[in-house]
Amino acid sequence: MESTIIKSRNFNASFGTNHVVKNVNIDIPRNHIIAVMGPSGCGKTTYLRCVNRMHELIPGATSNGEMKLNEEDVYQMHPIFVRLKIGMVFQRPNPFPNLSIYDNVIAGYKLNGIKLPKAERDEIVERSLTKVALWKEVKDSLNKKGSFLSGGQQQRLCIARTVAMEPEVILFDEPTSALDPISTSTVEELFHELKTNYTLIIVTHNMQQAARVSDKTAFFFLGELVEYDETKTMFTNPKDQRTQNYITGRFS
Amino acid sequence: MDGKNIKLRLGKSYGFQWLIYVLAFACLVPLLAILFYIVKAGVTKINWHFLVNIPKPVGESGGGIANALVGSIIIILVAAVIAIPIGIMAGVYLSENRRSRLAYWVRLCTDILQGVPSIVVGIVAYFWLVRPWDIGFIHHKGGFSALSGSFALAIMMLPIIVRSTEETLKLLPDSLKEAALALGMPFHRVIFKVVVPVGISGILSGVMLSVARITGETAPLLFTAFGNPYLSVNVGKPMQSLPLLIFNYATSPYQDWLNLAWGASLILLFWVLFLNIFTKVITRKWKVQL
Numbered sequence: 001m002e003s004t005i006i007k008s009r010n011f012n013a014s015f016g017t018n019h020v021v022k023n024v025n026i027d028i029p030r031n032h033i034i035a036v037m038g039p040s041g042c043g044k045t046t047y048l049r050c051v052n053r054m055h056e057l058i059p060g061a062t063s064n065g066e067m068k069l070n071e072e073d074v075y076q077m078h079p080i081f082v083r084l085k086i087g088m089v090f091q092r093p094n095p096f097p098n099l100s101i102y103d104n105v106i107a108g109y110k111l112n113g114i115k116l117p118k119a120e121r122d123e124i125v126e127r128s129l130t131k132v133a134l135w136k137e138v139k140d141s142l143n144k145k146g147s148f149l150s151g152g153q154q155q156r157l158c159i160a161r162t163v164a165m166e167p168e169v170i171l172f173d174e175p176t177s178a179l180d181p182i183s184t185s186t187v188e189e190l191f192h193e194l195k196t197n198y199t200l201i202i203v204t205h206n207m208q209q210a211a212r213v214s215d216k217t218a219f220f221f222l223g224e225l226v227e228y229d230e231t232k233t234m235f236t237n238p239k240d241q242r243t244q245n246y247i248t249g250r251f252s
Numbered sequence: 253m254d255g256k257n258i259k260l261r262l263g264k265s266y267g268f269q270w271l272i273y274v275l276a277f278a279c280l281v282p283l284l285a286i287l288f289y290i291v292k293a294g295v296t297k298i299n300w301h302f303l304v305n306i307p308k309p310v311g312e313s314g315g316g317i318a319n320a321l322v323g324s325i326i327i328i329l330v331a332a333v334i335a336i337p338i339g340i341m342a343g344v345y346l347s348e349n350r351r352s353r354l355a356y357w358v359r360l361c362t363d364i365l366q367g368v369p370s371i372v373v374g375i376v377a378y379f380w381l382v383r384p385w386d387i388g389f390i391h392h393k394g395g396f397s398a399l400s401g402s403f404a405l406a407i408m409m410l411p412i413i414v415r416s417t418e419e420t421l422k423l424l425p426d427s428l429k430e431a432a433l434a435l436g437m438p439f440h441r442v443i444f445k446v447v448v449p450v451g452i453s454g455i456l457s458g459v460m461l462s463v464a465r466i467t468g469e470t471a472p473l474l475f476t477a478f479g480n481p482y483l484s485v486n487v488g489k490p491m492q493s494l495p496l497l498i499f500n501y502a503t504s505p506y507q508d509w510l511n512l513a514w515g516a517s518l519i520l521l522f523w524v525l526f527l528n529i530f531t532k533v534i535t536r537k538w539k540v541q542l
Contacts (some may be wrong), residue, residue: 088430096450112441201266
């Protein structure tokens with residue numbers, strides 16, 4: 001029996017008068033990879049940013065409806081607490097340019113003023129970097145700046161930074177769209193490793209990626225959640241005509 | 253097109269190229285002339301004695317500008333202590349709240365403040381701090397003081413720091429702040445641990461330029477810090493400073509005082525020059541590569 005970790009009911013989000021996420025109902029099971037796909041401007045990124053309350057940081061952005069993390073209303077919790085439980089990785093790698101690789105990994109602790117003994121910090125850094133398959137590549141240059149790494153390595157560093165906080169859910173906003181194909185496949189392999197400990201929600205506009213990496217797929221179109229099902233079912237036997245049109249490439 | 257015409261046209265083109273060359277060169281002349289003149293007149297006056305002694309009374313030869321040096325440093329440091337935190341915070345506010353009504357007014361006011369003549373700033377400081385006032389429960393004794401001079405200079409520093417901080421922080425990508433927020437950092441930590449450290453070189457360059465700008469300000473100090481022929485480190489009392497010393501001594505009829513003014517001018521000039529170069533160096537060195 002799989003348990004639900006994120007639950008949305010009648011969830012709406014807008015920018016001013018522009019209603020971009022419409023009445024979304026979704027149950028996201030624990031330790032699964034969920035792909036969220038859809039054409040540009042369909043509200044998939046906005047929905048993702050609502051899950052850890054990053055959406056409301058944009059001036060004029062509003063949302064309503066139910067968003068629950070483990071049966072607890074995300075919008076009743078303090079956003080800071082929400083974001084510790086629900087980590088996020090962005091489209092473009094954004095390591096802190098003023099920090100070393102080491103400090104980037106423990107940035108969540110260091111910059112939040114959480115003091116840890118050195119041994120524990122070392123352990124967190126090594127464990128997090130190992131999880132994202134970056135430890136071997138950077139273990140001799142931990143004191144170099146994060147921006148010294150390649151784009152793909154930077155993105156994995158950003159994932160390590162998120163993983164270091166031990167969140168329950170990690171949101172990925174088109175995590176590979178700024179990466180080359182080789183880095184992309186490295187990151188995709190990572191998803192399978194991460195699944196054992198975390199729940200991953202991945203926004204992607206790349207259908208092949210959704211098909212390759214995810215357990216379940218949600219298809220957004222014009223702000224609506226059109227279809228949400230097992231990835232296999234979705235790609236072989238979509239129920240909705242719009243989903244079928246999208247995956248057969250009739251529009252993008 | 254005949255040959256004569258083309259020659260005329262080429263001649264004009266050539267002439268114009270020369271003209272802009274000469275005019276560009278002409279821009280160098282004032283600075284070089286000032287440098288040359290002040291170095292020539294001032295360099296022989298400067299020695300150890302000059303730096304560590306205070307001016308001698310009229311009739312005695314020698315003397316130095318130690319009181320003005322110490323005074324300038326204290327007045328500027330106090331001004332910086334007042335202006336830097338306020339300026340940086342206001343700059344942070346402006347870059348974080350770009351479209352708010354308050355931001356609009358703050359921007360407008362700093363722009364106007366930047367254009368206010370320094371003597372007017374001095375008068376304001378004079379009326380607020382130097383003249384005694386009494387509003388019933390607070391009795392302000394007033395009197396000339398280094399602190400009132402620092403206050404006037406701080407007002408002059410503010411707009412430069414505010415706007416350079418704002419411009420610097422506006423250029424930082426939003427993704428930087430989002431990265432910090434997504435790690436559950438509260439707003440003040442995002443600002444102090446991420447945004448300001450990454451933009452530090454731009455902020456510092458604004459601070460240094462504002463210091464360079466007020467170093468030579470004389471007008472606001474005339475009726476605030478007032479000047480003092482003796483060495484004083486009490487910010488509640490009148491204090492000498494380099495521009496004031498130059499202003500007072502350069503117009504005096506005594507050769508010894510004229511010498512002090514020349515030497516002080518040279519030191520002031522190098523101070524500002526050093527600040528400008530130092531600013532360039534640290535902004536390059538501390539620049540965070542994004």
